[in-house]
Amino acid sequence: MNAPDSHRLVGASVERKEDYRFLTGNGQYTDDIVLPQQTYAVFLRSPYAHARIKRIDTAAAKQSPGVVAIFTGADMAADNVGGLPCGWLIHSTDGKPMNEPPHPIIAHTKVRHVGDQVALVIADSINAAKDAAELIDVDYDVLPAVVDTAHAADPGQPAVHDEVLDNVCYNWGHGDKAATDAAFARAAHVTTLDIVNNRLIPNAIEPRAVNASYSAQDDGYTLYVANQNPHVERLLMAAFVLSLPESKLRVIAPDVGGGFGSKIFLYAEDVALTWASKKIRRPVKWTAERSEAFVSDAHGRDHVTRAELALDADGKFLAMRIHTIANMGAYLSTFASSVPTILYATLLAGQYATPAIYAEVKAVFTNTVPVDAYRGAGRPEATFVVERLVETAAREMKLDPAEIRRRNFIREFPYATPVGLTYDTGDYETILARSLELADVKGFEARRQESEKNGKRRGLGYSCYIEACGLAPSNIAGALGARAGLFEVGQIRVHPTGSVTVFTGSHSHGQGHETTFAQVVADRLGIALESVEIVHGDTGRIPFGMGTYGSRSIAVGGSAIMKALDKIETKAKKIAAHLLEAAAEDIEFKDGVFRVAGTDRTKAFAEISLAAYVPHNYPLDVLEPGLEESAFYDPSNFTYPSGAYICEVEVDPETGVCNIQQFTAVDDFGNVINPMIVEGQVHGGLAQGIGQAMLERCVYDDESGQLLSGSYMDYAMPRASDLPNFTVETSKGTPCTHNPLGVKGCGEAGAIGSPPAVINAIIDALAPLGVTDLQMPATPHRVWSAIHAAKQPH
Amino acid sequence: MAISISLTVNGAPISASVDPGTLLVQFLRDQLRLTGTHVGCDTAQCGACTVHLNGRAVKACNILAVQAEGANVTTIEGLAKDGALHPMQAAFKHCHGLQCGFCTPGMVMSAVSLVERRPNLTGDDVRAELDGNLCRCTGYHNIVKAVLEGAEGMKTSSAAPAAAPATA
Numbered sequence: 001m002n003a004p005d006s007h008r009l010v011g012a013s014v015e016r017k018e019d020y021r022f023l024t025g026n027g028q029y030t031d032d033i034v035l036p037q038q039t040y041a042v043f044l045r046s047p048y049a050h051a052r053i054k055r056i057d058t059a060a061a062k063q064s065p066g067v068v069a070i071f072t073g074a075d076m077a078a079d080n081v082g083g084l085p086c087g088w089l090i091h092s093t094d095g096k097p098m099n100e101p102p103h104p105i106i107a108h109t110k111v112r113h114v115g116d117q118v119a120l121v122i123a124d125s126i127n128a129a130k131d132a133a134e135l136i137d138v139d140y141d142v143l144p145a146v147v148d149t150a151h152a153a154d155p156g157q158p159a160v161h162d163e164v165l166d167n168v169c170y171n172w173g174h175g176d177k178a179a180t181d182a183a184f185a186r187a188a189h190v191t192t193l194d195i196v197n198n199r200l201i202p203n204a205i206e207p208r209a210v211n212a213s214y215s216a217q218d219d220g221y222t223l224y225v226a227n228q229n230p231h232v233e234r235l236l237m238a239a240f241v242l243s244l245p246e247s248k249l250r251v252i253a254p255d256v257g258g259g260f261g262s263k264i265f266l267y268a269e270d271v272a273l274t275w276a277s278k279k280i281r282r283p284v285k286w287t288a289e290r291s292e293a294f295v296s297d298a299h300g301r302d303h304v305t306r307a308e309l310a311l312d313a314d315g316k317f318l319a320m321r322i323h324t325i326a327n328m329g330a331y332l333s334t335f336a337s338s339v340p341t342i343l344y345a346t347l348l349a350g351q352y353a354t355p356a357i358y359a360e361v362k363a364v365f366t367n368t369v370p371v372d373a374y375r376g377a378g379r380p381e382a383t384f385v386v387e388r389l390v391e392t393a394a395r396e397m398k399l400d401p402a403e404i405r406r407r408n409f410i411r412e413f414p415y416a417t418p419v420g421l422t423y424d425t426g427d428y429e430t431i432l433a434r435s436l437e438l439a440d441v442k443g444f445e446a447r448r449q450e451s452e453k454n455g456k457r458r459g460l461g462y463s464c465y466i467e468a469c470g471l472a473p474s475n476i477a478g479a480l481g482a483r484a485g486l487f488e489v490g491q492i493r494v495h496p497t498g499s500v501t502v503f504t505g506s507h508s509h510g511q512g513h514e515t516t517f518a519q520v521v522a523d524r525l526g527i528a529l530e531s532v533e534i535v536h537g538d539t540g541r542i543p544f545g546m547g548t549y550g551s552r553s554i555a556v557g558g559s560a561i562m563k564a565l566d567k568i569e570t571k572a573k574k575i576a577a578h579l580l581e582a583a584a585e586d587i588e589f590k591d592g593v594f595r596v597a598g599t600d601r602t603k604a605f606a607e608i609s610l611a612a613y614v615p616h617n618y619p620l621d622v623l624e625p626g627l628e629e630s631a632f633y634d635p636s637n638f639t640y641p642s643g644a645y646i647c648e649v650e651v652d653p654e655t656g657v658c659n660i661q662q663f664t665a666v667d668d669f670g671n672v673i674n675p676m677i678v679e680g681q682v683h684g685g686l687a688q689g690i691g692q693a694m695l696e697r698c699v700y701d702d703e704s705g706q707l708l709s710g711s712y713m714d715y716a717m718p719r720a721s722d723l724p725n726f727t728v729e730t731s732k733g734t735p736c737t738h739n740p741l742g743v744k745g746c747g748e749a750g751a752i753g754s755p756p757a758v759i760n761a762i763i764d765a766l767a768p769l770g771v772t773d774l775q776m777p778a779t780p781h782r783v784w785s786a787i788h789a790a791k792q793p794h
Numbered sequence: 795m796a797i798s799i800s801l802t803v804n805g806a807p808i809s810a811s812v813d814p815g816t817l818l819v820q821f822l823r824d825q826l827r828l829t830g831t832h833v834g835c836d837t838a839q840c841g842a843c844t845v846h847l848n849g850r851a852v853k854a855c856n857i858l859a860v861q862a863e864g865a866n867v868t869t870i871e872g873l874a875k876d877g878a879l880h881p882m883q884a885a886f887k888h889c890h891g892l893q894c895g896f897c898t899p900g901m902v903m904s905a906v907s908l909v910e911r912r913p914n915l916t917g918d919d920v921r922a923e924l925d926g927n928l929c930r931c932t933g934y935h936n937i938v939k940a941v942l943e944g945a946e947g948m949k950t951s952s953a954a955p956a957a958a959p960a961t962a
Contacts, residue, residue, distance in 0.1 A: 015887055015890075019886070019887040019892060019895075020879075020887070021895075022892055022895030023870075023883040023887060023895075023899075024830070024870065024873070024874050025829070025830015025870035025899050026830065027830070027895045027896075029829075029832070029896065031833070032823075032829035034824075034827075127813075127815070203930055204894070205834040205842055205894070205897045205929065206894065206896040207834065255894075257834075258893075258896060258931055260930065287833075290834065290835035290836045290837065290840070291837075509894050510893035510894030510895070510931045512893070676890045679890075680890045680893060680931075680932060680936055681893075683932055684893065684930070684933045687930075687934065688930075688933075711836075711839075712835050712839035717839075717928050717930075718934075719924075719925050719928065720921040720924040720925065720934040720937065721921045721922050721925055723933060723934055723935075725935055750933070
């Protein structure tokens, strides 16, 4: 972290501007905010996975000391409060729109998962609210529940929604089925795998929190909420649920303690509190307890897949055929429908020139918490399918796993995949070669023998991932069913003395935008990093925004800032031209100095900004005073980060315990603004991917629908001792060709690329014992069982 | 039925009246408005609420405020002196040992206590000892690096107590 040259910040590992407040306890998260006349909310939640609500008796609870109000679904229905909308419409192969059953804010007639909201209790203190909630008497008629993804749509299963008797949300198809089937018919070899992509529970360490208030003075609401995209929250809540003008709802997402996707969505609690704040005319705060987060934050993954890869005799891929059942949970969460379709099937080409691909996805309702975008969202599921198929095919055809990949890599760009994307750039061969070198694959055989001497088994696993991020061209997303735009907004306010405030529609909840974006702006304007302030997360201060998810902040939000900077520069040059008595076309701008080309006549940036606000000598007849510009940037394509990951594990065959000896990640993120921050993003993603591969699994009881992994005592969060040091390299990339910074995005790469590398490594270690497949998470028990199952005579 | 307690928090004497069921973390956050100490779980697993009680790291969600009677409590707000970061805080900043910042106060308080107990640590020691603190952002890689660097910084600063000035 060397001190960078003040005008060469981009590309330098600048320490973060936001760290001082976090390190000294001065961060301000939603739960830290207490408003005058504050009240506290508790949600009474369903203890049953599926039940009819016969009666709710709140009489005794309302008499409890400190209670301000108690609301049920009936109260909201009486007020005509709408249900939660889904932001992406998917059509089934028969042309019918997906089934969208109502998603009530508070369950009215029926509860559909353990944790479903039944009543909202508001009191003067949190303890008073909890005491009162215990006095509410709910008479339930318990119904049979369905939680199993694979069998949710089987005949005879209980219907989660009376409107959808077969529990099917949609049957979606993507790709050329006829061409794919024809390629399979002439294949020399077909690899087939059955894959369960385990359900994950997000677990940002800051639980979700909401503090809503109503002001009679202007008949408006202010909502503090732990959220990744406050403008989207405002749009969805105002326009689709509460029927408010957006101008009457200010959404502020202050410091947010991690999101990973789970804080994208419009949640029922956010709406309920906003609505209730007007009813009681006092601010209402709710902060999830962790056990509540487990049963109310949208979960991730949960796919059951049959995957097939057709190859010719040389190991060239001919076609891929996928059938996936995806669990939506009890209701359609905000972007749930897009995750196993648009964000999944479009990624099945991976890094390979597979000519034909066809995917069918059946989305099902179950009596579980809704499932939505989580840390990679569809792309980890796709990568796991592709990279497990490729590695298994290599093993079956006795090809080196690196060699089979090389034979199939896409080598010419732009490349149009058979699943609808056009990759603009990449260099898969080079990053794989670099990863092989960093991981010392040449020395692996000696290490393997050494392990074997010690009674252990050692394996090497590869994963070459692609992701599509920087969501998205709005028109393409719209054609695919998106009910929103996907651009981003940047606004640059140059102050009279030359300092700058940047308003961005992106939201930082750990990504370090206050530093990275400031590096971009300071470099471009030739001013000090300290002169740039980044403002995010407040609909009252920022023109608009689509927020942060899908690794889009620098690629889309950063590009919007660059566009606004273009406008600033154009105007500033006109001012400089006037002051320097030259033509605007003759003005050059570099390192914070405006110069008449080829002369020593110059003006500093701060002189121009001062002239803009004190326009005494200023071309007022042709130019407005002031120096402030905003831009909306809508990308022309996705960005396509890629990487080659290699995992080396040692397995104790006596116990099934697997230890990662080395994890090597080489990523192509295009240009990198702050390598330290980017590597940190990869580290975090790797921990999630390794967590999914080895530790984490959300488990529901099949009969009762109870969540069995409902606390940190039961759900295996990755801890420091579970993980190795990582070998990460991000420097040698192919810049994105269609955005001004040449950046691609890095937030999800680790979580997308790593799970198959881990599983491939464990199977490589155990292949000599006859193990050919393993589902995630590869716990010691599962690994030990796989070893012993392989030993059984067939 | 409130109970009176007296204790020292970040060097200042405090007398207050608390409900007997009040957890230390609730007392710090809600009554003293020291909101740097965070709550991330309800099973004493995540460690976001870690503070020092008489010099020892404890989870403030797992102890009643009345149990801190007469104790000396240090929270994350009490670690930096006159605006200068503690060497462990400085190491977290330098090594990018934090992202969203939510687990950070607990992580730093645990790390300081750990190094005070065991000044000479390896990376594996740090990983084993930080078992009680969860982070979902960093993958722990840079946290481990920061704790090792912070341990060196604490040795240097105990030899020469003037810490480097903070850069906000």
